[in-house]
Amino acid sequence: MNEFSENKLIEKTAVKIFGKLWGAENFANAYSGEMDAEFGRENPGEVVLMNYLKIALTKLNPNASTEALNLAIDEIIKDRSAMSMVNANHEVWQLIKDGVKVETENEKGEQQTETVKVIDFENPKENHFMLVSQLWITGELHKRRPDLIGFINGLPLVLIELKASHKNLRNAYQQNIRDYKDTIPQLFWYNAFIIISNGIESKVGTITGAYEHFNEWKKVKDEKELGKVSLETVIKGTCEPARLLDIIENFILFDDSRGERVKAIARYFQFFGVNRAFEQVKKRDKNNGRLGVFWHTQGSGKSYSMVFLSQKVFRKLTGNFTFVVVTDRKELDRQIYKTFAACDAVYEDEVHAESIEHLQQLLKEDHRHVFTLIHKFAEPKELSNRSDVIVMADEAHRTQYDRMAANMRIALPKASFIGFTGTPLMVGGEEKTRKVFGDYVSTYNFAQSVEDGATVPLYYENRVPKLKNVNLDIQKDLERVMNFYDLAPEEEEKLEQEFSTFYHLITREDRLNKVAEDIVTHFTGRGYNGKAMVVSIDKKTTVRMYAKVKEQMQRHLAKLNIALSKAVDEHEKEKIRQTIEQYEGIDMAVVVSQGQKVMCKDIWRFLPR
Secondary structure, three states: OOOOOOOHHHHHHHHHHHHHHHOOOOEEEOOOOOOHHHHOOOOOOOOOOHHHHHHHHHHHOOOOOHHHHHHHHHHHHOOOOOOOHHHHHHHHHHHHHHOEEEEEEOOOOOEEEEEEOOOOOOOHHHOOEEEEEOOOEEOOOOEEOOOEEEEEOOEEEEEEEEOOOOOOOHHHHHHHHHHHHHHOHHHHHOOOEEEEEOOOOEEEEOOOOOHHHOEOOOOOOOOOOOOOOOHHHHHHHHHOHHHHHHHHHHOEEEEOOOOOOEEEEOOHHHHHHHHHHHHHHHOOOOOOOEEEEEEEOOOOOHHHHHHHHHHHHHHHOOOOOEEEEEEOOHHHHHHHHHHHHHOOOOOOOOOEOOOHHHHHHHHHOOOOEEEEEHHHHOOOOOOOOOOOEEEEEEOOOOOOOOHHHHHHHHHOOOOEEEEEEOOOOOOOOHHHHHHHHOOEEEEEOHHHHHHHOOOOOOOOOOOOOOOOOOOOOHHHHHHHHHHHOOOOHHHHHHHHHHOOOOHHHHOOHHHHHHHHHHHHHHHHHOOOOOEEEEEEOOHHHHHHHHHHHHHHHHHHHHHHHHHHHHOOOHHHHHHHHHHHHHHHOOEEEEEEOOOOOOOEEEEEEOOOO
């Protein structure tokens, strides 16, 4: 092979980095095929290194019978070509994570169930790590040679595809990863995650992720580090043995909420944030149950982080934990339950507290998750003195820190509390929030999210209608009016205070109508579907704006229906019909922020049918 062709320089760098993590002796170049005998490969279609798998299973299961080990190996390497790739991957991941359960006979001839451990997650050094370069793999029709594959106990869990630094990183995904899925799909039955890099850009993703869903891994040991995009950072951050096993065991999930199963891996800020929160759970007795505030900006996967945390606690800590997931709106309650259920984090029928008495009863029973609204804590009443209850409060700063939060403390005096929020704590409420939840345990702000490409940038646009004074003699006119009515001094002072602000101007009927018309025009003409939020000056104005925007939306729909009746071209008609259907299904709601005296939010969100 030409040592300076295409990706060789990048590959050499990657091999060197892995050598420091896994040991230089745990590397093999398999280009010639001479290593197949040592690997235990009987043919180039096999992707499991059988010799290392057998040695590892024997070592990790000293009390398992030979029959159990053989049955476990058969289950691990069985043909899964009849399954979809993601379902095959999910099945193998469960075997790796939970062990392989096999039925054997004991000395008395009785059936028994044995669990064969595949990986020792508690002791990374007890596992065998091997990096293999240029391994030829044969599919049904084609033969392919991935750049690097990371094996743990003989299983190909990490795929690393590299490109020369002058080539677009997207090519590594489109030309190689997608091709491998078609030609050698058996490799992806075992894959935990994929790394692609050209030495300048480096990203991590899963077998179901499009290129846009591959993300940078910017830190190695802690979220406080200065973020850096490099091949070294992504390899050290994800493939150092302890971190690699932690990711495989606790930071991968399969989400069925979209109808088609999707495999997700935590992003670097979720990994570090959840682990910081997990450490707080371990120290919950010392921190008086205040686990902290988990502030990760909107769109950064907050619900997934909640799933990762609860699942890691269940797997790694002893105890009969119950997570009480608290939200402040029914819609959020449904959404977060749907996420937990779709990710297999809920193991029973939906458990929602319908009343304070029902919540009390549920906490007496054995439930892993209980979902409830903050409003169930309207009255101060002790519900449970269990110390193994962990309250995860969504949008912790909004209502939870006030009276109802204090009631939560009374209701669950020995519980631990962690607040999840997508926005920073507001001045005035911050101290109250800390009294309930503690200080920030993890932060991932809007600027970081924009830099990572997880959130689109926020831009300000000054829109109509602007206020302007059309009467230059308004002061003299007001004086004439007051003189005409001969107002008393205190009445003049009251009138002056009332009209010294712009309130009456900005809430005029004609102005609000103009604002509502502009909102609908902008929302429907911005060229993409998404959410929108309008902040009004007070509750009364918010409700007025809600009605006016609904009225303007109906006018917009009426215009679309007229356009539909006049359209002749079928393609144009279909396009208008789709637009009408979209805006007929729009969801609008008024949300009052109880943490503020006058500020309210009027939220419009586009929700397709």
